[in-house]
Amino acid sequence: MSSWEWRRAMVNAAILVEIAGERGLATRECLRGTGIDPPTLETPGAEITAGQELTVARNIVTALGDPPGFATEAGIRTHATSLGVFGLAVMSSPTVRSAIDIAMRYFSLMTSFGRAWHVYRDAEWWLYLDDRAVPEDLRGFLLERDLSALLSNWMLVFGVPPPMLRGEIAGGLRPRLLPILEGYGVPSINCAGPHVAVFDATAIDAPMPQASPYTVQVFEEQCAELLRQRGLVREGVAGSVREILLRRMNGRVTQEDVAAGLHMSLRTMRRRLAEEGTSYRQLCTETYGSLAEELLATGLTVEDVAYRMGYSGASSFSNAFKQWRGMSPGRFARAATERQRRSAHR
Structure with a gap:
């Protein structure tokens, strides 16, 4: 299986097509060369390959010239609830720590095309993202979408503003992300890579606002099954x-x-x-x-x-x-x- 043949939820591509349509780009132009049938954009549970989603993004970026704010808007519209059982598993976790651990365990069910891992250090937790494998012409666009989705969903999932302390951005992409980071009051620096987001972990063991310990296990099992079905485990x-x-x-x-x-x-x-x-x-x-x-x-x-x-x-x-x-x-x-x-x- 090639690196971009693994499957992803259709919803991420559908959001991109929706925003492109609002900016005057026809659906057929967004889907050119993808083999995606337009009606499937609105089909619940539909899946496409990672390569197909990358082609959708490339079609849009090429046609519209990668307009400022497009990727940020795509991230904002990617609600945790739109991610199906993954979002439900995270939101129903008993504590913030367990929610983070579940999110990282099933990270491939999120928007990112990169590889992520995390480390707890005293009163901080560090989220790493290695996206070097992402095509260079889309790397900034997709990283902007991912960061926007992460920070905008934090309040929805955890019930508090994102406690991000600082960011380290690689690949010369920091200028692109500055509007988002500064909007949340987060300082940032350039780094050699991978990207790093550092969060305050003092409330890491606080209970989740929508905790449901009796259902989180069911949702997590469904997440694991999704990974198996998509060839990601x-x-x-x-x-x-x-x-x-x-x-x-x-x-x-x-x-x-x-x-x-x-x-x-x-x-x-x-x-x-x-x-x-x-x-x-x-x-x-x-x-x-x-x-x-x-x-x-x-x-x-x-x-x-x-x-x-x-x-x-x-x-x-x-x-x-x-x-x-x-x-x-x-x-x-x-x-x-x-x-x-x-x-x-x-």
Whole structure:
């Protein structure tokens, strides 16, 4: 399956077409080359591929010239309730922390085309977004939509204004996002990547205004089923272990913690992983090692990557990286830089 063949809810594309229509662009022009039948835009539960949605966005941006405020309006109109069971699962969570964890667990059901993860640090929680795989001509447009959707929905979901403390924006896209961030009084800086949104976590364990512990499990199960249907989840116990590892980015989660999270004994988890041809150690190496490599390849220092992955310092991160990859992170970063330099001169 190519990178853009996974399926998404039609609603995101339908919102783009709706706003484009208000600006004078015909539906047929929005859908040109997508293979989408116009009536399906209004069909509840309809799905399209990520590639089709990207084509819709590109058609609109090309035809209208990426007008200021278009992507922001698209984000504002993407209500949590329009995201179906995902929105219901988040809103019915018992606490703010559990709502955030559910949102991150099923992040692929939201608007973004990027890859996200989060880390709790004392009285803050850090949301990372790596959108380097998004086509360059749409990266700013889609990031603007995603940020607008996140901040405008915060009040609806949590019942309070978004407690965003600061933002770090990569790829030269900060100027584009400044109107949104300044509108919420959020300071921001440029960064090498990935993007980072830092939130105040002092009220992280506060109850949700629409908590419904008896129904959240049902909605979450439906979210998990959606991910499976759309080809967005790794199957088996190994896939579940990877999900837990990515949610606990500080590298200090134990096998016992993971097994408890899967509601099985440590012995059973090890046996099930062995049956799937892997092990807990191998999954840690794959999951944390790959993420560290991606961050180092962006040009971040070893210290920055250590901090972003939740380590206390460069030394502890370096020791872990050596176990994962058999070399120091500094050596890997230098080799990655050299490969990029050679590729640029070919």
